[in-house]
Amino acid sequence: MGERYPDHVPRALAEVLGQPPHELCVIYLALRQVGVEVPERYEGEVAAALHFLIPFAISHPENWRAAAADELLRLRDGGTFKPAKLALATS
Template identity: 60%
Template sequence: MSDCLVAYPKEMSPALAEVLGMPPHRLYPVWQLMRGVGFDIAHRYEAEVAAALHFLIPLAIRHEDWRSAADDELGRIRHAIRRPATRYSADARYEGGVITVTAYASDDPGPMREFRPVVTIELDEAHATELLGTLMIALDTPRAE
């Protein structure tokens, strides 16, 4: 997430109202993920809720569709968790019969590995299955050293 300050609006947008009105139990996955990638969050309920709100409020101010922005940002953090030693990562999401596959790359040597999308493709289930089979065959094929 960007380190820049966000001006707090005079009027509350529907997105900001939704984030500020979230029940604390819905914030649990956010603070757990934040803690998992190294955010220093005290093990007190108030501190955990505050950390999650601190993460989500700027997204709600900047983006009316704050959920997508939060998904993108949390996805970037998840990639840092799963693949800290590599420059490449990927993500796949299924929605409405369409599988969206995104490949990411990073040239950031730091622990958070700022991953940026390189290519995104959308596939129906049949083509996704074919792609998976092709990848499995390619990975199973001996390579010349």
């Protein structure tokens, strides 16, 4: 993805970060199903889900949900998990 982490909070990123943690269980359970190592502690599960979703909110702000779902399907079908690399914005 290679996008820069924004210096402001765009709508899509606010949606990801504002999700109630219990709603993220679908993401971290799906990540576990495809072989991603997700910590067993609740904080680790939430962090793994956010770590997965944030790059989609930044690189696909208008359709981050669909892009994340497509990636989970790709992983389910045998794809390899490659964590996104985001560069921090510098002022």
